[in-house]
Amino acid sequence: MNASRTARERARAELTREIKEEARRQLAASGAPGLSLRAVSRELGMVSSALYRYFPSRDELLTALIVDAYDAVGERAEKADRDAAGDGFRARWRAVCHALRDWAVEHPHEYALIYGSPVPGYSAPEDTIGPATRFPFVLIGIAQDAAVAGGLAAGGPVPTGRLAGQLQGISDAGAPDVPATAMARLAAHWSQLTGMIGFELFGQFANTLDPADDFFAFSVDRMADDLGLPA
């Protein structure tokens, strides 16, 4: 029951880590389509078939990398939120949004892996949806805190019908005090963040809003305005 039991188990954990590391290196170099199990094993000085002892298929390796990426971006956002905790809601909002973009710019291929088009034939495995919610819940947390403090905008069109129910479902999961209006805006902002970053990373902004630093900062502030976060 020790932290590292047998030598075999330690070696296995170590190799699993090394495989993911090398895979991440290749991912950064040539993107998800260029990730080759054979190349990974070659680089690690082992034969390709041996790698299947650790990951039963290429997709499973990719899934592991996806989960790691979700966790990395989630952790980064949580840390940014904590660091800005004393500076008010708007500062937290800014910090978290820019943390997402910074991470995306640093790891474009990993970003594409989680927020780009799905790689093989759809089928997002079950174990990715947990880590995937980590980042958006940081945004939701800021809204929740602001709502409790009375710093959230009201007014504007109110969601009704099925949409109201869906938004209520999100609220129930961790933001009981955020009204549906704000939750709808939050969801819009969240998708806008990935839209802007996707445009920047994948070259849709070529020759227009490139570099996109100023546009991103401007839009993030406008989102804060839209939510009514106090300056």
Next chain:
Amino acid sequence: MNASRTARERARAELTREIKEEARRQLAASGAPGLSLRAVSRELGMVSSALYRYFPSRDELLTALIVDAYDAVGERAEKADRDAAGDGFRARWRAVCHALRDWAVEHPHEYALIYGSPVPGYSAPEDTIGPATRFPFVLIGIAQDAAVAGGLAAGGPVPTGRLAGQLQGISDAGAPDVPATAMARLAAHWSQLTGMIGFELFGQFANTLDPADDFFAFSVDRMADDLGLPA
């Protein structure tokens, strides 16, 4: 100099079309990574090497499909805009936004091809950027018409510095009367559209805002509010 000159040229044009058709069929069935030149040629009853007489590489075939997709979505949006021409700016805005989403839902893999993560190693070919601007210019056109008619919101933070220059560059390309404030919002909305559609298509909305019809419609209307388009 006739419309169809030699028999050889007609046959070549015909085969080129058939190759793209079959490729599009496979694209719809299994996505870009599953598009195989050998499978296409097999389906067309020819040998794989013969296909290289028509497309020098797999990437060139994909580029052709990308250009076609951009044109398809652009044409769809232009038609939607024309059909709503008499119903006011807000109706045009709604029609064009929903045209984009409808096309995306009908052709998810083609949508992923143009607005998802780039397939191989970046390198957007020169001939794609023209068709790529077709859709956003429909949105810009609505804003321009509304600006001329005095139906665009003012106020809010004003872009400055480099961002102002970038936005001016877009204005110069076809919307001289749209002020920088509105242009910044338009760019944000444009990226939000692809963000929302990407979330819906790629399953990021699973178990929350799915189905996304209501959320999309709600957000599109809020964008129109944000632009100040008259109801």
Next chain:
DNA sequence: GCGAAGTCAAGAGCGGTGCTCTCGAAATTG
């Protein structure tokens, strides 16, 4: 302490891929 059970890397091999090159037939051009 020893044998059984489990785990591992390695190798060969299958069917698939994109792509290149050569060759002979066909169509176009002069």
Next chain:
DNA sequence: CAATTTCGAGAGCACCGCTCTTGACTTCGC
């Protein structure tokens, strides 16, 4: 009709994901 261009076919290269078998090694139960 002859020369040139265009084309499909075939063989082949290097790569891919993945499977199966083999033999050595480690771990565990007795």
